[in-house]
Amino acid sequence: MSQLRQPKNRINKNLAFFVDPPKVGWKQLSEVLNWQFSCTVGRGLSKQQLNVLRDKIVGERADDCEVSWSQFCKENMPGTGFRFWQWLDSLLVLIRKFLHPVWADGYVIGFVSEETVRELLKDKESGTFLLHFCENNLGSITFTWVERKNGEMKFTTAEPYTNYNLNATTFADIIRDYKVAADGSVSENPLKFLYPGITRDEAFGKYYSRGTE
Missing domain, CATH: 1.10.238.10 (EF-hand)
Structure with a gap:
């Protein structure tokens, strides 16, 4: 010993x-x-x-x-x-x-600063969005999109999605069904093109839990 x-x-x-x-x-x-x-x-x-x-x-x-x-x-x-x-x-x-299949396909930019998000989107068509992780929250992802109205450019970021609220539905369905109130209080989906310019359904259609609406 x-x-x-x-x-x-x-x-x-x-x-x-x-x-x-x-x-x-x-x-x-x-x-x-x-x-x-x-x-x-x-x-x-x-x-x-x-x-x-x-x-x-x-x-x-x-x-x-x-x-x-x-x-x-x-x-x-x-x-x-x-x-x-x-x-x-x-x-x-x-x-x-x-997010495994979406990540594996390279559709999640993921790690990117807020400044870079705006830089990437500023020259894109209205309704272009990208997926990125939240820097100030644990285990969360969100998306930011750009809109152009009356010559003005606006960036909007959705509330974060986490392990808790992703249990109820797939992330692809969230992208497809996401809506915000537009002019005249008519809800519409502002997410039209996944960065750099893939149509929403082309990118996520194969992951939808049911047919495209």
Whole structure:
């Protein structure tokens, strides 16, 4: 038994590793995150999506920055009450349970800032929308669309959808049946083209639980 005992200094070194793990380069961490999404939900992350995640952890830094264990899973992200890994894991659960086919087809832009959402939509046809995760809520997705009326451009973002309200229907049905009050209080669906320009039914029709209305 004595031969199996580790030297005391080695035990202390092992404990120190777990108490204060060394920082890891973003390039290495991004590869792990990409692998995690590929294995868990069938589609990895693009360079743009990974850059958004990098900025969520360490701010706008170069790709050669380092991330600490505390930044990854102990410290709350700025402006939120939850940690980075807690937020990311909640989105993996959301995709796996409710968004898997839509995510696998590449229809969810997912990780994108509010400023980038407007930049992507500003030159698109009225009724163009994109799907993105909520930065300030755990496990939630929403969509933003652009409208042009009387020469003015307007961006609107729907209330977030979570594990709780997605239990009642499919996300594709939500997109199909979504309506807002238009002029004269007549409800209509403002979601016409999935970014960058696919018609709503062409993108989601195969996922509807019943025929297109």
